[in-house]
Amino acid sequence: MEKLQISFAKIWRERKSIGSVLSRIRNIILGTEVDKGLLFKLFLYILLIDTAFIYMNPIFKMISTMIKNADDLSNPSVIWIPHEIYLGVLQDALNKLQYAKGFIVSTVLSITVATLQTVSCAVAGYSFARLYIPFKNFWFFCLLLSFIVPPQITILPNIIAANQLGVMQTFLPIVLPAVFGHGLKGALFVIIYRQFFMSQPKELEEAAKIDGASAYRIFFKVMFPLARPAMIVVFLFSFVWTWNDSYLPSMFLYNSDLQPLSQGMSILATQLTAEAELSGPSVFQDSIKMATGFLMIFPLLILYMFTQRWFVEGVERTGLVE
Template sequence: MKLEKAYKQVKLDITETLAHRKTQKLKRLVFGQNVKDGLIAKLVILALLTVIAFLYVKPILYMISTSLKSVADMIDPVVGLIPRELNFNNYKDAWKGLNYPEGFVDTMTIALFGSILQVFTCALTGYALARLKFPGKNLFFFLILLAFLIPPQLTIVPLYMIYSELGWINTPFVFLVPALFGQGLRGALFIVIFRQFFLSQPKALEEAAKIDGASVFRLFFRIMMPLAGGACLVVFLFSFVWYWNMSYEAALFLSKDFTPLSLRLSSMQMELLGNKAINFSAGMGQDPVTEGPKMAGAFLIIFPPLLIYLIAQRWFTEGIERTGLVE
C-alpha cells in the first residue's frame, strides 16, 4: 500500500511538473521572457509596422495608379486603384510637358554637384570642430547651430539681394557656391553629423599618424575620410534628395533659363493642355483631364532619387548606425 501511494504521489508530481513546464513554455511563447520577445508583442509590432508602411506606400500607389488611368477611368467612380486598362499616354504627355531631358540635366546639375561639394566641405568643417584646437571653436559651433535653427524664410530677402548683385539669379551658382563653403541646404546639419562621427573615432589613430610625421591634411584625407565612408554616403543621399526636391528656394532663385523639375511640375498643367482642361470635380481638387499627366510627371520626378536609394539602402542604413543618428 505504501509503495502504491508513493508511486501515485511520484506520478502526480511528475504530471504537475510537466504541466507546469508546458504552461511556462506557453507563457514564454506568448508573452516572452521579456515583453518585446513574446508572440503578442511581435504581432502588435508587426501590425503597427504594417499600418505605418501602408501610410507611406499609399501615396506612391495612388500616384502610379492615377498615372496609368485614362480620362474615362478618372471620371468613373467605380474604378479604384486598379485601372480598367493601362494608359501610358500620360507618361508621354508628362515627358513632353516637363521637357524631361532638359529638366533632368538642370536638376541633376544642382543635386549632384551640390551634394558632392557639401560632403567635402562639411566633412572638413566637422573634422576641424571635432579634432582641431583653435580660438573660438565653440563660438563657431554655436553659430553653425544657430544657422541651422533660423528659418530660411528670414534670410531669403538678403540672400536674394546679394545674389542679384552678383548676377547669380537663374543660375546654379546660387546653390553651388554656398555648398562649396558648407552653407548649402541643411549644411549645418551635415556639419554636426560629421563632427559627431569624428568625435567617436579613437585618438590613437591620429597620434600614430602624427608620430609618423603626417600633416593635418594628410591625416584627414588618408585616414579620417576613408573611415567616414558611411557618414559621407548618408550626407550625400540626404543632400541629394533635398536638392532634388527643393521647390521654395528654386521658385525664388530659378525661374527662367535654369528650371529644375520641381518647378516644371507646378506649371506643367497649363503648358501641356492649355485651355483644354475642364474641371469636372473642382470640389475634389482634381481635374480628370490633367490628373493623370500630373501624377505621371510626379512619378518621373521622384524615380531617380528612389532608384538611388534602392541601390544604396544597405550602405545607407549602415552609415546611419555608424554616424549615431539613431541614438
Template sequence: MKLAESYRQMRLEVSQFLTSRQTQKAKKLVLGQNVNDGLLAKCIILALLTVIAFLYLKPLIYMVSTSMKSVPDLIDPTVGVIPRTIHIKNYIDGWIGLRYPEAFMNTLIIAFVGSILQVFSCAITGYALARLKFPGKNLFFFLILVTFLVPPQITLVPLYMVYSKLGLLNSPLVFLIPALFGQGMRGALFIIIFRQFFLSQPKALEEAAKMDGASVFRLFFRIMLPLASSACLVVFLFSFIWYWNMYYEPSMFLSKDFIPLSLRLSSFETELMGNWAINYSTAVGKDPISEGPKMAAAFLIIVPPLVVYLIAQRWFTEGIERTGMVD
C-alpha cells in the same frame, strides 16, 4: 459538502494544469521570456508596423494608381485602386510636359554636384571644429547652430539681392557656390554630423600620424576622411534628396533658362492641357482629365531618388548606425 469537495478538486486540477511543463512552454511561447520576444508581442509589433507602412505608402499607391487610369476610370467613382485598363499615355504626356531629359539634367547637376561639394566642405569644417584648436572655435560653432535654427525663408531676400549683384541668378551657381563653402542645403546639420563623428574617433590615430610627420591636411585626407566614409554617404544621400526635392529656392533664384523638375511640375498642367483644362478645373472643382498625367509626372520625378536609395540602402543604414544619427 460534495459541492465544496468538487470545487476544491477542480481548483487542484486547474493548479496542476497551470504548473505543468506543457503549459509553461505554451506560456513562454506566447508571452516570451521577456516582454518583447513573445509571439503576442511580435504580432502586436507586426500589426503596428503594417499600419504605419500603409500610412506611408498610401500616397504613393494613390499616385501610381491614378497615373495609370484613363479618363473614364478617373470619372467613374466605382473604380478603386486598380484601374480597369492600364493607360500608359499618361506617362508619355508627363514626359513631354516636363521636358524630362532637359529638366532631369538640370536637377541632376544641382543635386549631384551640390551634394559632392557639400560633403567635401562640411567634412573639412566638421573636422576643424572637432579636432583643431584655433581662436574663436566655439563662436564659429555657435554661429553654425544659429544658422541651423534660423528658417531659410528669412534669408532668401538678402540672398536674392547678393546673387543679383554678383550676376549669379538663373544659373546653378546659386546652389553650387554655397555648397562649396558649407552653406548649401542643410549645411549646418551636415557640419554637426561630421563634427560628432570626428569627435568619436580615438586621438591615438592623430598622435601616431603626427609622430610620423603627417601634416594636418595629410592627416585629414589620408586617415580621417576614409574613416568617415559612412558619414559621407549619409550626408550625400540626405543632401541629394533635399536638393532634388527643393522647390521654394529654385522658384526664387531660377527662371526659364535653367528650370529643374520641381518647377516643371508646377507649370505642367498649364503647359500640357492649356487654358481649357484650367477653365474646366475652375468650373467643376477638380480636373479629372489632367489628374492622370500630373500623377505620372510626379512619379517620374520621384523615381531617380528611389533608385538611388534602393541601391545604397544597406550602406545608408550602416552609415546611420555608425554615425549615431537618429532621424
C-alpha cells in the same frame, strides 16, 4: 494497493506531461523573454505593416490614379484597381515635364552639390571638432544660427549678389555655397560631421602627429577615410534635398532653359491651375499631378532601394538616432 500506486504514478506522469506541453506552448506564445514570444512578434509586425502602409499609401494612390482612364476616374466605385491600365496620362506628364532633359539637369545639379558638400562640410566639421580656432564657440553659434534662419530671409541679398556678379540664370548661385560648406542644409551636415569626429579616439591623431603628419594630412589620410558612415548620410541627404528643392531654382533659374524636375513640376502645376480657370477643370488634372509627383520621386525610390543598408548604418554610427 500496488494497482492504486501504479494508477497514481500514471496520472502524475500524464499530468506532468500535460504541464510540460502547456509550458512549451506558453513559451512559444509569450516567450521566455518579453521580445521573444509569438504574441509580441505578431503585435510588432502589425505595427510595422500599419506604419508602412501610412507612408506607402500616397505612392499607391499616385500609381492607381495615374493609370486610370476617364471612365475609371469618373466612376466612384473604382478606388484602387482600374478596369484597364491607361498610360496616356503618364506619357502626357513625361512630355509636359520634358522629363529626359529635366532628369539630366536634376541629376547633375544634385550630384555636384552633394559631392561638394560631402567634402567641404567634412573639413568644417573636423575643424569644429578637433582644431583650435579663435572664438570657435562664437563661430559655431553663427553656424547654428544659419541653420535656424530660413532661406526666405537671406534670399534677397543672395539674389542681389548673384545679379551683381552676373551669375543669374546659372547653377553657380546654388553650387558655389556648397564649395564653402554651406548651401542647402549645409549647417546640418557640418554638425553631423562634428558629432562623428568628436566620437573618434584622439590616439589616432596623436600617433599621426608623432609620425610628423600635418593637420591637413591627418584629416585627409586618417580621419576623412574613417568618416565613411557620415559621408554616406551627408551625400544622400544632400542629394535628396537638392533634388526636391524648388525654391532656390525658382529664384535663380526662373527664365533658364535648364530647368530641374522640381521647378518643372511647380511650373506645370501653375499651368494646370491656369488652364482650369480658363476652360474649367479637366478630369485628368489630378491624374497629371499624380503622374508628375511619381516621376519626381521615382529616381529617389530607386536610389534608396540600393543604398538603404549603408544609409541606416550611417545614421546609427553618426549618432542621429540619439
